[in-house]
Amino acid sequence: MAIQIVSIILSALLTENFVMVKFLGICPFLGVSKKVETAVGMGMAVTFVMALASAFTWIVNRFLLIPFDLLYLQTIVFILIIAGLVQFVEMFMKKSMPSLYSALGIYLPLITTNCAVLGVTLLNVQNYPDSFIYSLLYGIFAALGFTLAIVLMAGIRENLDEDAVPESFRGFPIALITAGLMAIAFMGFSGFSI
Amino acid sequence: MSISGIIIAVCVVGGTGLVFGILLAVASFVFAVKTDERVEKITAVLPGANCGSCGYAGCGAFAEAVAGERAPVNGCTVGKAKVAAEIADIMGVKDAGDVEEVVARVMCGGDRASALYKYEYSGILDCKAASKIAGGAKKCMSGCLGLGSCSAACPFDAISIVNGVAVVDSDKCQACGKCVGVCPKALIRLVPKKSKVWVLCSNPEQGKFVNQYCKKGCIGCKICEKACPFDAIHVVDNHAIIDYAKCKSCGLCAKKCPRGVIHNDRQPAQKQENVQEEQV
Secondary structure (H helix, E strand, C coil): CHHHHHHHHHHHHHHCCCCCCCCCCHHHHHHCCCCHHHHHHHHHHHHHHHHHHHHHHHHHHHHHHCCCCCHHHHHHHHHHHHHHHHHHHHHHHHHHCHHHHHHHHHHCHHHHHCHHHHHHHHHHHHHCCCCHHHHHHHHHHHHHHHHHHHHHHHHHHHHHHHCCCCHHHCCHHHHHHHHHHHHHHHHCCCCCCC | CCHHHHHHHHHHHHHHHHHHHHHHHHHHHHCCCCCCHHHHHHHHHCCCCCCCCCCCCCHHHHHHHHHCCCCCCCCCCCCHHHHHHHHHHHHCCCCCCCCCCEEEEECCCCCCCCECECCCCCCCCCHHHHHCCCCCCECCCCCCCCCCHHHHHCCCCCEEEECCEEEECCCCCCCCCHHHHHCCCCCEEEEECCCCEEECCCCCCCHHHHHHHECCCCCCCCHHHHHCCCCCEEEECCEEEECCCCCCCCCHHHHHCCCCCEEECCCHHHHHHHHHHHHC
């Protein structure tokens, strides 16, 4: 049990990092990684949505879809749940964190179609159909892995702003090169297993 | 598939949707945000350059601050008195107050003809990059590098590089202050627009060294100090600095300066008028 939990945490954070290894959730990873502050905000919003989505989708899957033999509805029901949660986060942020709300801009509602969120819920029902705890843990730590990647990226991009980057590389080209180099670094974790 | 399967599927998806819909309806009631309609009106009046010279992140942030009565109605230096009056109208304030007009001025006049160069720079056209190589191409360590980082930063196209030195067009300059931050030599300052005299040097070295590498460098001779009838110009750190609170733009210091470091921007006709006013 304990070993399984540690293994889930490590694989979700590092060895199977959603952004760097599985290539999920690239859109906000590139779009909101210009400043560390907004990157942290985005990471927290995604963590909240992914944790709740993992919990809700597991419950719906276990107690509605499996008993009624409706597994073919997984995608549409999961998207419904995720969209509802994102809408809730958006309202909450507009009320309590207006500056972060405007900094995230279009990327906040785009969490709805963030493939990392749908990805984690589908992986959960595939890998841990019987354990609520494991699903929730995997959801939370996969989101923290996403946060880790986006915050690291934002730190690097903040420093890149100060440097004299050749003109043809400025903006997105250098961001994509940076992302590629980070993916190489994360490949270093791929051999580990518990 | 039987008809009951379809009904169950519809009920499950519909039920889930209904539950979330009700939850969101409750949430929208709990987290309702009151929007101040004045914010949008003020934003519409503002220039929209998002320059940040008011001290806020952009025109939107400034409008919010004004509506929340955290910022003064005349805080926009770009929009000047006209915008201040319109904002005062929206906010229901009677007197907008004066907006002191400022303008950016480059404190260096060492062009290619007067300043000596250490080497010929052929790297990327960015002052920050050039200043990392032995402090720039000019022998003067505080001279304008002339690569145009300030003119690239200017949203109003007011700065041009003339013969190796940045020159601000006072008519186009809106005093947003973006150029002030990008100059690695900190040569650009915001000064009151009504004063027409400024010093084209900010070199802190002694006169005998300045003399070796720049014909237009201030040597700290203090002739201007003696010439000024208003005690408005002083030599600090080996170069003249004008105190704009006292300066009346009479231009006497510019006339007396032996090296032509002090620039007088006034038209000759205006000059006579103003001098007469001051004498009265």
